[in-house]
Amino acid sequence: MADLLITNIGQLVTNDPSRGGILGIVEQAAVAIVEGSIAWLGSKGEVPSDYLDLAIHDAAGAAVVPGFVDAHTHIVFAGDRSGEFARRLAGETYEEVLAAGGGIQSTVTATRAASGGELFDGAAARASRMLASGTTTVEVKSGYGLDVNTEARLLGVATRLDAELSIDVIPTFLGAHVVPAEYRDRRDEYVDLVCTWMLEAAAPLATFCDVFCDEAAFTVDEARRILRAAAERGLGLRVHADQLGRIGAAELAADLGAASADHVDHATDEDLAAMRRSGTVAVLLPGVSFSMRLPYPAGRRVWDSGVTVALATDCNPGTSWIETMPFVIALASLNMGLTPEEALWAATRGSALSLRLDDRGHLVAGAIGDLAVLDAPSYLHLPYRPDADIVAAVVKRGVVI
Amino acid sequence: MADLLITNIGQLVTNDPSRGGILGIVEQAAVAIVEGSIAWLGSKGEVPSDYLDLAIHDAAGAAVVPGFVDAHTHIVFAGDRSGEFARRLAGETYEEVLAAGGGIQSTVTATRAASGGELFDGAAARASRMLASGTTTVEVKSGYGLDVNTEARLLGVATRLDAELSIDVIPTFLGAHVVPAEYRDRRDEYVDLVCTWMLEAAAPLATFCDVFCDEAAFTVDEARRILRAAAERGLGLRVHADQLGRIGAAELAADLGAASADHVDHATDEDLAAMRRSGTVAVLLPGVSFSMRLPYPAGRRVWDSGVTVALATDCNPGTSWIETMPFVIALASLNMGLTPEEALWAATRGSALSLRLDDRGHLVAGAIGDLAVLDAPSYLHLPYRPDADIVAAVVKRGVVI
Numbered sequence: 001m002a003d004l005l006i007t008n009i010g011q012l013v014t015n016d017p018s019r020g021g022i023l024g025i026v027e028q029a030a031v032a033i034v035e036g037s038i039a040w041l042g043s044k045g046e047v048p049s050d051y052l053d054l055a056i057h058d059a060a061g062a063a064v065v066p067g068f069v070d071a072h073t074h075i076v077f078a079g080d081r082s083g084e085f086a087r088r089l090a091g092e093t094y095e096e097v098l099a100a101g102g103g104i105q106s107t108v109t110a111t112r113a114a115s116g117g118e119l120f121d122g123a124a125a126r127a128s129r130m131l132a133s134g135t136t137t138v139e140v141k142s143g144y145g146l147d148v149n150t151e152a153r154l155l156g157v158a159t160r161l162d163a164e165l166s167i168d169v170i171p172t173f174l175g176a177h178v179v180p181a182e183y184r185d186r187r188d189e190y191v192d193l194v195c196t197w198m199l200e201a202a203a204p205l206a207t208f209c210d211v212f213c214d215e216a217a218f219t220v221d222e223a224r225r226i227l228r229a230a231a232e233r234g235l236g237l238r239v240h241a242d243q244l245g246r247i248g249a250a251e252l253a254a255d256l257g258a259a260s261a262d263h264v265d266h267a268t269d270e271d272l273a274a275m276r277r278s279g280t281v282a283v284l285l286p287g288v289s290f291s292m293r294l295p296y297p298a299g300r301r302v303w304d305s306g307v308t309v310a311l312a313t314d315c316n317p318g319t320s321w322i323e324t325m326p327f328v329i330a331l332a333s334l335n336m337g338l339t340p341e342e343a344l345w346a347a348t349r350g351s352a353l354s355l356r357l358d359d360r361g362h363l364v365a366g367a368i369g370d371l372a373v374l375d376a377p378s379y380l381h382l383p384y385r386p387d388a389d390i391v392a393a394v395v396k397r398g399v400v401i
Numbered sequence: 402m403a404d405l406l407i408t409n410i411g412q413l414v415t416n417d418p419s420r421g422g423i424l425g426i427v428e429q430a431a432v433a434i435v436e437g438s439i440a441w442l443g444s445k446g447e448v449p450s451d452y453l454d455l456a457i458h459d460a461a462g463a464a465v466v467p468g469f470v471d472a473h474t475h476i477v478f479a480g481d482r483s484g485e486f487a488r489r490l491a492g493e494t495y496e497e498v499l500a501a502g503g504g505i506q507s508t509v510t511a512t513r514a515a516s517g518g519e520l521f522d523g524a525a526a527r528a529s530r531m532l533a534s535g536t537t538t539v540e541v542k543s544g545y546g547l548d549v550n551t552e553a554r555l556l557g558v559a560t561r562l563d564a565e566l567s568i569d570v571i572p573t574f575l576g577a578h579v580v581p582a583e584y585r586d587r588r589d590e591y592v593d594l595v596c597t598w599m600l601e602a603a604a605p606l607a608t609f610c611d612v613f614c615d616e617a618a619f620t621v622d623e624a625r626r627i628l629r630a631a632a633e634r635g636l637g638l639r640v641h642a643d644q645l646g647r648i649g650a651a652e653l654a655a656d657l658g659a660a661s662a663d664h665v666d667h668a669t670d671e672d673l674a675a676m677r678r679s680g681t682v683a684v685l686l687p688g689v690s691f692s693m694r695l696p697y698p699a700g701r702r703v704w705d706s707g708v709t710v711a712l713a714t715d716c717n718p719g720t721s722w723i724e725t726m727p728f729v730i731a732l733a734s735l736n737m738g739l740t741p742e743e744a745l746w747a748a749t750r751g752s753a754l755s756l757r758l759d760d761r762g763h764l765v766a767g768a769i770g771d772l773a774v775l776d777a778p779s780y781l782h783l784p785y786r787p788d789a790d791i792v793a794a795v796v797k798r799g800v801v802i
Binding site: 081340377385389 | 782
């Protein structure tokens with residue numbers, strides 16, 4: 001938490017609709033941050049005298065955007081699935097990968113075997129790269145432990161990331177990621193375990209509970225049981241919903257008033273209408289489509305349905321080892337039918353709303369002072385230069401990282 | 402030029418077929434570089450005593466690959482076409498973009514108006530980022546001047562880049578990029594100009610001559626005239642060939658013994674057979690497909706035809722502002738039907754061969770000491786982590802950059 005005056009901003013994206021458009025752009029701007037929160041912003045020639053003594057960061061005419069919020073990640077894991085990735089590129093099916101010992105269970109095995117220090121170091125390296133690429137808040141899921149102790153350890157790693165790194169970490173309990181191998185023939189027992197002992201260990205460490213509710217994952221009835229138990233313990237709700245097929249997961253998310261339904265590739269118009277009514281945000285994940293060569297989420301259709309849209313990396317070792325939100329914004333602009341404006345808004349304000357965080361994802365008086373200074377004159381360079389290391393400086397609660 | 406011993410390499414990609422496979426991988430390796438050239442490489446436990454006194458770079462178990470060779474770029478330009486890019490994303494046609502003053506002519510106007518210092522600074526920033534991402538040799542085309550003085554200035558910038566930066570720059574004269582507006586109704590006069598005064602000014606500054614030979618560009622007859630005139634002045638030949646349609650440009654490239662035919666999206670099997678016989682390399686450019694949402698080059702088909710395949714960024718301000726070869730390798734692996742092995746080979750050895758440079762793109766005794774140390778245990782991480790800043794260190798002629 002610090003004081004800072006950022007001057008000489010060529011193009012400031014505020015996401016404040018009162019300033020016009022969804023991005024609320026101010027040209028030739030300055031931003032004053034006091035004690036980590038935004039105290040003032042406006043024309044760079046009209047900085048109130050109160051703020052002229054603050055430490056200064058000169059943006060040199062560049063564009064400045066709100067810090068990115070990555071609303072869906074799985075960055076606490078051990079192991080490497082690059083060999084599996086190459087075999088899938090060569091045409092091997094997921095079933096063949098599984099038969100060869102690959103797939104999510106291989107990450108579970110490696111994660112259970114890793115020490116806390118190894119798990120922390122790997123996740124911290126990823127979170128640090130995310131911060132360097134402009135992500136100032138990241139949601140982090142458990143889900144590669146799938147037993148009481150390991151799930152709690154993974155959430156402990158997320159908590160330690162939040163404490164030791166400058167990036168804010170929002171931990172989500174995802175014990176219902178997949179039924180672990182040892183429960184394959186007794187899935188009811190596993191759901192019981194998640195709803196009781198696992199949730200009891202996880203709830204004090206987590207903000208949200210998530211369930212992978214889809215074909216070949218947890219059913220709607222199983223997910224409802226788990227999510228209700230989580231809500232009783234005070235957790236917010238998220239759902240991996242209808243990625244592989246339409247089983248009613250997005251509808252369930254809306255029914256339970258979940259903060260988000262993620263993926264939603266197969267959600268119907270009725271499902272989206274229910275999400276709109278319940279204020280459930282759609283978290284869309286184009287990195288999976290890029291890495292797995294699958295159709296992209298229908299961003300245009302979801303946006304036009306009136307549902308709030310968020311973007312995230314889905315960073316994970318199996319289907320989308322993507323860490324940077326600028327690349328996700330490029331993918332969304334190029335392949336999901338969103339405009340660059342909508343994609344940027346979804347990667348900042350939309351993602352913050354999906355985490356029920358009203359104090360970030362926009363630059364308004366009172367919001368926390370999280371922002372990214374681009375090495376570019378306009379936010380349009382995010383899709384225009386899709387492989388650029390485009391973030392020149394990151395400011396977290398007024399501190400230049 | 403320096404001496405260096407790189408030790409503790411977990412996986413060394415040599416591109417030396419005598420070591421097995423196209424990548425010639427050596428596990429647990431070391432490389433000795435003396436006076437900028439590779440003196441020895443092999444098992445890290447068997448370093449000859451001659452090299453044990455060299456300065457050491459510890460690769461810490463990471464993968465090491467030959468420095469990338471980017472065989473097709475247009476990085477000397479002024480101006481910004483991000484607004485045009487956004488309008489095209491919104492559905493505007495290229496004809497509408499042109500009518501609104503956009504397109505390549507807008508870059509020509511901005512480039513002609515820019516000072517030599519401005520042009521150098523912009524190109525140097527791009528070339529420096531390329532070097533930081535592992536590109537140790539880059540081909541740089543003129544083509545945004547389209548008059549005698551400006552084309553010569555652009556090649557002068559390329560020459561200065563080579564002299565002042567650590568990256569090696571191979572300059573290519575591309576006066577026949579497009580017919581400039583002032584010659585629209587007298588294209589024969591423009592071709593005459595290119596073949597005479599422009600070539601006379603450019604030839605001493607360039608290694609290659611390139612022509613954009615395609616529908617809506619220069620005809621096969623025009624390209625033949627220009628390329629023959631260039632060959633008479635001792636320049637090597639390259640051709641932007643059959644990107645938009647099949648007009649016989651790849652066939653022409655083969656007929657003239659050109660070093661490369663680039664794009665070749667519409668080349669027929671007969672065209673490819675002719676290229677194979679003439680030793681003309683196919684330079685494939687998937688970044689354009691990504692940024693313009695066009696079909697990807699048929700990498701698999703070209704590779705299987707027996708033609709040597711190279712990869713390049715095509716970095717330019719209109720259709721593909723992409724600067725890093727790791728991202729190009731990811732695109733080629735995911736979307737062009739090449740394996741990660743083939744894509745990496747094409748981005749190193751294939752690209753070097755397209756520039757007729759036998760001393761690089763592979764790590765063998767006598768080759769120049771250009772290589773990239775990855776922040777990864779395997780080259781497979783290039784497509785596996787497509788948005789990663791994956792190059793931990795770059796070595797250019799034995800110097801750690």
